[in-house]
Each structure stands twice: as C-alpha cells, then as structure tokens.
Amino acid sequence: MQAFPIFILGLAILLLQPLVSSADGAQGSQRLRQTTTGTVTDALGRPLKDASVELQNSTGRIVARAKSDSHGRFSISGLEPGVYAVIAAKTSFKSATAIVSVTGKGAKPLALALQSEAALSMAVVAERLNKARNGLSPETGGSVYRFSQQAIQDLPQGNNTALNDVLLQAPAWFRTHTANYTFAAITPISSTG
Numbered sequence: 722m723q724a725f726p727i728f729i730l731g732l733a734i735l736l737l738q739p740l741v742s743s744a745d746g747a748q749g750s751q752r753l754r755q756t757t758t759g760t761v762t763d764a765l766g767r768p769l770k771d772a773s774v775e776l777q778n779s780t781g782r783i784v785a786r787a788k789s790d791s792h793g794r795f796s797i798s799g800l801e802p803g804v805y806a807v808i809a810a811k812t813s814f815k816s817a818t819a820i821v822s823v824t825g826k827g828a829k830p831l832a833l834a835l836q837s838e839a840a841l842s843m844a845v846v847a848e849r850l851n852k853a854r855n856g857l858s859p860e861t862g863g864s865v866y867r868f869s870q871q872a873i874q875d876l877p878q879g880n881n882t883a884l885n886d887v888l889l890q891a892p893a894w895f896r897t898h899t900a901n902y903t904f905a906a907i908t909p910i911s912s913t914g
C-alpha cells in the first residue's frame with residue numbers, strides 16, 4: 722500500500738517536470754534577449770528622421786530593422802548576445818556602419834553620422850552672413866551709409882552742402898563724433914567730365 726502513493730508522487734513529478742523546465746527555459750531566453758539603441762544624424766550633428774537602420778549578424782543576414790524617429794533615435798529589441806553590424810541609410814545620404822557588441826547586460830548606445838551626397842544648407846547660411854557683412858565697414862565693424870547723388874541734391878544747399886552737413890544725415894551716433902571736425906564742401910564728380 723505504501724508503494725502506491727510513492728508511485729503516484731513519482732508519476733506526478735515526471736509529468737510536471739517538462740512543464741517546469743520549459744517555464745525556466747522561457748525565462749532564461751527572455752533574460753538573454755537585449756536591446757540596442759542609438760541615434761542617426763547628419764555630418765553637422767542634426768538628427769535625421771526616417772533613416773532606415775538594419776542589424777546584421779556575423780554571417781551578414783539581416784536580423785532586425787528599424788526607423789529613426791524625429792529626434793534621430795532608434796531602438797532594436799529582442800537581440801541575443803553577439804556581435805552585430807548596424808547599417809543606417811537614408812535617401813541622398815551615404816550609408817554609415819557601426820559594430821555593436823550585445824552582451825547579457827545589453828549594448829552601449831550607438832551614434833551613426835550620415836554624410837550628405839549634396840552640400841548641406843551651408844550655402845544658405847553663407848549667403849545670409851555675406852548680406853549681413855556687406856552692411857558693415859571692414860575697418861571698424863560699424864554700419865555703412867551710402868548717400869546717392871540725388872540724396873545730396875535734395876538737401877537744402879544741394880551740391881554746395883558741406884560734408885559734415887551731409888554726414889549729419891546719418892544716424893545720431895555720427896553726430897556725437899563730428900562736433901570737433903569741419904569738412905570742406907562736397908564737389909560732385911560728374912560722369913560727363
């Protein structure tokens with residue numbers, strides 16, 4: 722009679738063992754799965770939205786894909802420990818590659834910078850700066866004021882207006898600096914001789 726309860730207990734252990742070991746295996750494999758993160762930027766460090774990111778294993782097989790968000794960030798989850806190649810690509814940019822080592826503790830974040838195939842918006846910035854610079858005097862960094870022939874003729878004394886009176890037409894800054902100076906009258910140069 723004592724053999725029967727021991728037999729039932731042994732049978733129960735044999736039947737439950739595969740269930741318990743498969744639950745442990747599932748938890749173990751979940752612990753091995755890791756995530757790698759990173760950012761995709763252009764050569765100037767600006768984030769690139771919708772860059773495609775591929776993760777390749779050591780045999781070159783693509784094991785995961787992702788897209789970067791509006792801040793250039795991406796995340797790829799469910800990775801087993803190993804060494805992977807991360808390739809980022811976007812239209813009108815050269816692709817960039819980085820190697821990531823995923824361990825049981827995860828992986829360090831990646832930074833991928835894509836080089837533009839065309840010049841980035843530097844020309845626009847340079848053009849704006851050139852326009853701003855053209856209004857500055859190269860010697861002093863001050864503003865340049867131009868008086869046309871018509872503007873001088875429109876003054877009360879016309880072509881006989883003294884230079885300091887012409888210069889007084891410039892902003893108030895110049896008025897404070899000309900109190901001790903007297904200039905000769907302006908003699909316009911005509912193009913006809």
